Amino acid sequence: MNNLATKLTRHPLREQLYAEIHARPFPLITGSVDVLHLALLTSQSEAAQQLEMLANLAETSQQPAPAKNANSFYANMPAYELRWEKHQEFCTITLITPGTTDLPFNRDLTGSLDAQWLDVIPGQLLVRLNLRFERSAQQPDSRQITKFFDDSQLYGSSIVDGKASMWSSFRLHHDDAARILVYDQGLSDYQAGRTLQRIIEIETYRILTLLALPYARSLIPKISDTGNALTRLIKKMQIQESQYELDEQELLENLSVHAAKVEDFRASTAHRFAATSAYNQIVLQRLSDLREQSWPGFSSWKKMLERRLVPAVNTCVSIEGQLQNLSEQAERANNLLRTRVDIKIEEQNQSLLQSLNRRSRLQLRLQQTVEGLSVVAISYYVVGLIKAIAEGANKSGLSADPAIVAAIAVLPVLGITSWLVRRIKHTINQDDND
Template structure:
């Protein structure tokens, strides 16, 4: 078959479906899980540092060095099967070993991830989980006594999963050694694949829950800023009708710029929060949990403790968007008001110009009349001087001659000015 027909990314995309297989393990066993995230700009982090940190762990245990461009790594480190995965904002390590520590949830079980190695991680821990997997005893009455010894009863959730093939319990608290603990009791006939998927889903639920909760802190900080800006926006909106429009618009643009900056800073975190919440709830549904006696379900625990936080994030995001929309509408109204005011000013200016033009026209007519008189006066005077000798020889009085010539001169001057005016207009 001609592989040139394939899209350049076809093989990569297919391999992505198989990049994160579920572990296969049988009870009794235990798992240690870590997730590290850069405190800031984690999505744009230098991923080579994550691979270098993984290489240090592999080198300590004589395992093969990971490829520099890899996003998934699996190897046998001592008695642990270790899996490393690189995600958008974090990296995760899962170490699973057969058998159980002598003491339940013994911190020594996490020795595969030494404290000094964790301290040199490029990011900081967002999740640290221990999972203890035992076979289900025939007498289940003893399980509750064990859970009471291991967990805080007031927040303990205990529930069946996968059609009652396993029982899961956790109080979702961090113990003094920094670990969140899960206890899993599986039926003897449960396959290794299902056991591995239970471990994987529990770790994923805690990781994506923790990652989504990062949006809550952003929402709290954002709420403080919005609480400060909202009264200012409300005051400007109230002053729109009577206050100076241009001054109000400048103030409004300042608030709009601050809101846009807040939206730019928060858009990724809020989008990631929605995605992480969706994944976490999808993993909860995949467990197909059922009630164990009168204990609370995982879904019930999340509904009371987790859902309010997610609703806070969503309401804060909606509030920010509403304020942006209100600012945009107010800005449009102010710009419309300014345009109307300027149109009115332009109309007044045009009317003033028309009035001035009319005055100038009247003045021009007045000047034209005076010009006719003035020119006629000088013309009649000149004519008088010129015709004086002729009038004397003809026996006509000079005054009478000038009086007779005056209407003719005035008419000729007026006619000449009219023609000159008409020629100027047509030129």
């Protein structure tokens, strides 16, 4: 079996596919920790710059450097655990520091890193989260917890079958960061790591879900104006036939302008709306994984997020549907206008053909008239020649009256001339057909 396996041709992605399932492992949490989590929107070049900075940081700390073009990097630094992950449009940096006896959110977690390092890291900061994961055998006091969130409205739930609880205000505090407090009352180290990761992902992806909402709202008046303009254009297409040629060019130009606007709106929002739907599904899945139960006197995370995220997602879906309808409306108007133009062109062509037919008939009659006149003219000159010949013969002693000879020659000459003209015409027509 081993010999056979060594002779088989291996797929070039085989090892990568086996490693993929282990690509983003959960952290292992063995006690209370403080967490600083950052999510930054990045381009491909900015993500590469972040990876280069991480490599320099690892070298300074005498840690293994990340692989080139890596999508994740994890390192145990002397004072903290560093976790970096690259996603499609953003990167995350997570610092996990062993907890202290200090009150939650009283530590400056950036002190674990060189402050200048965080100041110059490329990307646009979207999420900044301070999280305290507290292992405690005592039931948390909800009144005390509220003070840790500057007395803001608090949302809390029991999770993982009652083995832990999570709390957040879902707002930025005076330190320009969101806050989450987790009390662990029976999780294993692996469960704690998975729970911590899921809670962090809920915070990250809920903000990413809402990222499309400002774009969607900004499009509402533009969509309304464009829709009204298309409606007016369609009504203008119902003008009287006498006004058709005067408005045709204007209709076509305006329709093209508004159709281009609609397609520009769709192109600029397609990725954002698709990402919103995907991020929302991740949030719902992570909430389901936590097996959340309500905490007496507090709204649960699920209820709060559904109350905020569902309308936002529905707004994006509605805007996307309106853009689709506008695109179809513009296409129908364009087809209607093209049909109208085609009919008008066909009518003009029909009128032109009729005019050409009339001209052809007139030319034919004129040609026939000219042919008749030509026969008469040729016959007149031929008879004149015959008469001249007869006069010459009469003077030579032949007894022939020139007038009688000319009169007798008229009919034969007309017949022969007419036959010759028709013969020549037939030969010419036959040559044209060939």
